[in-house]
Amino acid sequence: MSETTRRAVLAGAVGVTAVSVLAACGDDKGGSDSTAGSASTPGGPIAKKADIPVGGGKITSDDGGTVITQPEAGTYKAFTAICTHQQCVVTDVANNNINCKCHGSTFSAADGSVTNPPANAPLKEKKLRVDGDDIYLAT
Secondary structure, three states: OOHHHHHHHHHHHHHHHHHHHHHHOOOOOOOOOOOOOOOOOOOOOOEEHHHOOOOOEEEEOHHHOEEEEEEEOOEEEEEEOEOOOOOOEOOEEEOOEEEOOOOOOEEEOOOOOEEEOOOOOOOOEEOEEEEOOEEEEOO
16 A cells, blocks of 8 residues: 555545544534533523523523523523533522532522532623523623
8 A cells, every 4th residue: 555545545434433432522503411401592582481490490502501590589680601610511500509510610690600629710690681581692
């Protein structure tokens, strides 16, 4: 086999492997992450108020991931869904804590501050707009 052919075969194998690995990660609609909500329509609502329980929240897969919380009745907050410890996606919201199962970090559902390390930086807040029963990311 000539050097050119050998290189072509190796390049093809690397390309197939890369495609296989990317496919295993899921699609751009959150196909492999069952904890995340479905992707929203660009500019459309990312949640309904009824989807966000008091003391709890919802994780969406819009624009890299958003966690929406309702720390007290009628108050809605949003933060990046990426843990500041090692960039895992947070997994759930319960008892006014945003939880990351990767290493046990927790964050306040009210302000995104760290409530349990190893994370040492808060989640970045995102701006929301509530219109009727719909919740949107503010632009």
